[in-house]
Amino acid sequence: MPVEEFVAGWISGAVGLVLGHPFDTVKVRLQTQNTYRGIVDCVLKTYRHESLLGFFKGMSFPIASVALVNSVLFGVYSNTLMALTTTSHQERRAQPPSYTNIFIAGCTGGLLQAYCLAPFDLIKVRLQNQTEPRVQPGSHQPRYRGPVHCAASIFREEGPQGLFRGSWALVLRDTPTLGMYFVTYEGLCRQYTPEGQNPSSATVLVAGGFAGIASWITATPFDVIKSRMQMDGLKGRKYRGMLDCMASSFRQEGVGVFFRGMTLNSARAFPVNAVTFLSYEYLLRLWR
Numbered sequence: 001m002p003v004e005e006f007v008a009g010w011i012s013g014a015v016g017l018v019l020g021h022p023f024d025t026v027k028v029r030l031q032t033q034n035t036y037r038g039i040v041d042c043v044l045k046t047y048r049h050e051s052l053l054g055f056f057k058g059m060s061f062p063i064a065s066v067a068l069v070n071s072v073l074f075g076v077y078s079n080t081l082m083a084l085t086t087t088s089h090q091e092r093r094a095q096p097p098s099y100t101n102i103f104i105a106g107c108t109g110g111l112l113q114a115y116c117l118a119p120f121d122l123i124k125v126r127l128q129n130q131t132e133p134r135v136q137p138g139s140h141q142p143r144y145r146g147p148v149h150c151a152a153s154i155f156r157e158e159g160p161q162g163l164f165r166g167s168w169a170l171v172l173r174d175t176p177t178l179g180m181y182f183v184t185y186e187g188l189c190r191q192y193t194p195e196g197q198n199p200s201s202a203t204v205l206v207a208g209g210f211a212g213i214a215s216w217i218t219a220t221p222f223d224v225i226k227s228r229m230q231m232d233g234l235k236g237r238k239y240r241g242m243l244d245c246m247a248s249s250f251r252q253e254g255v256g257v258f259f260r261g262m263t264l265n266s267a268r269a270f271p272v273n274a275v276t277f278l279s280y281e282y283l284l285r286l287w288r
């Protein structure tokens with residue numbers, strides 16, 4: 001039943017999310033702050049200054065919203081595929097859909113999830129970039145006290161459209177790359193599974209992991225622009241728009257800027273997406 005796909009998408013996303021958050025925090029900081037020399041430097045400074053908790057900043061909203069975001073991604077993907085091929089999830093092993101249809105369904109899922117993700121991702125990025133240690137009485141207060149305060153402040157200071165800052169870059173980041181995500185996953189599963197059978201757990205883990213890496217590698221240039229657009233507006237506006245952000249980042253920092261965070265994105269992508277697909281497939285088989 002289509003609704004199961006939504007629920008499976010949610011639970012599997014939450015599991016992956018917690019696992020990958022520390023990588024994500026370091027990545028966001030490297031993409032948007034020029035104070036770190038590299039991954040190790042950023043990890044050490046974060047740990048010394050903010051303790052282990054520093055790596056988990058901004059995680060609560062993503063956990064709450066992953067329900068919506070991942071269920072939209074997997075639910076729209078699967079239901080689009082059903083509309084294109086008239087096969088349900090269970091029938092797809094016996095009648096595999098074409099890669100073109102998988103790509104179209106993945107892009108559709110990606111496009112819609114990007115819109116749901118936009119405000120939550122913005123708040124995550126703003127909180128991850130607060131480098132103040134835990135608030136103690138009398139110490140310097142960070143700008144945002146928590147996710148709700150952050151959302152309310154953005155709404156007040158930058159208007160409702162402020163909550164969607166960077167959403168264009170996010171849509172461009174996620175639409176084609178999520179098409180690729182499902183094509184890679186399906187392709188690898190088919191390659192290592194005898195015809196008509198379900199892929200083994202090991203196959204699902206490896207295919208999910210590589211699907212994550214493939215889509216994150218290609219998504220990184222827009223990921224950098226997205227993070228920068230999201231931080232813009234915090235202290236006045238530096239960029240006139242997405243194209244200006246791309247041009248001025250390139251002018252000031254060279255082409256390398258578009259690959260910032262690629263190592264961390266890939267390192268995070270394998271475990272996160274291996275677990276995401278494994279729990280997704282497992283839950284759907286459980287409910288059949």
Ligand SMILES: C[N+](C)(C)CCCC[C@H](N)C(=O)O
Nearest residue numbers: 173174177178215216219272
């Ligand atoms: C398309 N792009 C690679 C940007 C995102 C893929 C999202 C997959 C998973 N929720 C994760 O957080 O890794």
